Amino acid sequence: MTTVAVLVETRSGEVTQPTFEALTLARSLGTPVAVWLGEAPEAPEVARLGLYGAAEVRVVAVGDEARLPAVAAAALGAATSDAEVMLMVSTFVNKEIATRLALATGAGVVVDAAGAELVDGRVETMQTVFAATWNVRTRIEADRAIVGIRPNTTQAIAGEAPGAATLVEVAADLRQARETVVVVEPVSAPEGVPLAEAPVVVSGGRGTGGDYTLVRELADVLGGAVGASRDATDEGWISHEHMVGQTGTTVTPALYVACGISGAVHHRGGMQASGTIVAVNIDPDAPIFEIADFGVVGDLGDVLPQAIARIRERRAG
């Protein structure tokens, strides 16, 4: 059976939801093994990885130097020499690690995939491209395949007969990289689920005039994360980490609510594959309405408070 390695992502020491999604997908492709870069994981995290199907958790002990793609790729390579397929969460950093690993192993790479399956012994991936206006199926012809999976595109489901994952320590020969990480300044993570993983995203643009109170309140009520357009982050109204779009975060939540956002193609490229799209905008000709399942031509200052109140009322009643 095919060995499918999954690169584990963690936040504050805990395995992230997209990792479990990748493990779920890995089970449909072969035998999953999890690869953990960093200090050895705590027992509960190993158990959770086992629950989602990891037969082994391979640990490569690396420190901050693994922030460099060259070091991370070498560590990952050492732990996955037997894996025909490698899955990782599609992030900017992982795309770089995937590229280096592929150049070392001859693997073919697809990133930003929304799914993968084995067809005649080869991995085929599903992707949306051109601001989610086209579906593309790509076949990886090489003997080894690396696939970057977008968060929220596979539902994480625990294995039917989960076993205990065995912890395996892997020694890696990590040569000195050319690059040096001089400073690492941690970004304080916003409360709640990160943008890319959130099931609901409520975004505000220039139309908020800089006041995010209503956008945040609606996000809270819907259990979602707060997003923004580039104009809003450029204005300094909200930090860059919230930017949705082709050069920001790509999101595929079940529900995306765009408030006071015109729907420029750069923005649409980062959210058009969302399940249901709602737009609130005073301009009936705003391009965002072309892709909205439910559009409201109106002032967000009137529409959002009413919607929030109604949801609260219906829930209470």
Added chain:
Amino acid sequence: MRILVTVKFVPDLQSQRSFTEGAVTRTGDDGTMNELDENAVEAALQLKEAAGEGEVYALTVGGDDAVAAVRKALQLGVDHAIHVSDAAIAGSDVFGTAKVIAAAVRKVHDEAPLDLVVTGMAALDGLTSMLPTALAVELDWSQLTLASGLTVEDGAATIVRHLPDAHETVSAPLPAVVSVTDEANKPPYPNFKLIMAARSKPVTTWALADLGIDPAAVGAGAARTVVVDASPRPPRENRVTVTDTGDAGTQLADFLLEKGLA
């Protein structure tokens, strides 16, 4: 300071983008230089100006129409333009493209050493963001990617990298491949004098033979990935737009509640 900037010819974002037989439809009419490569060109021009001397090259790999990308770079103020074009390149994956770009970079580097290659953070068609890393590995140069800030001093380049969990400062010896984000600078508006001056500047054209590349090592035949199916996504159905006459917020809430989204 000698810098080479890579610029890609991509379909205009505002055009009807499509696939023909598994490849992106590219025509001169609605293609342009990748917008994010304007940041790369601007970063190179700023470094040259700060150094007080130097040369900036723009390089594109693509079919006949792709020359438009380097022409645009000339209008933005680069000194030299190179267009690598060869029927055998068609259908290349990231690794094939990187091989071709690396060979062209080495050819320029052999004439007189380059300090940097600067690229955009992503091409707005393929959007893999993999090429800069692949190029650094092919060249065996330092990799400094996703720079939102860049300085060059004493034979080393230092970048600031904004990642979701941390802001990193990373440093490496030259020569280096640097990819810059759209936060790195604000490309200026077109300058009429530069546009006029660009008209008389030549574009150097190279084929694979000029780069000593075996045609079988690149192109569709060598690609590790192949598009087996491409189809337009069906438009969203049953879309509703309401105009607020006092109760649209309530209607919106009811829509969400009915769909189980609230």
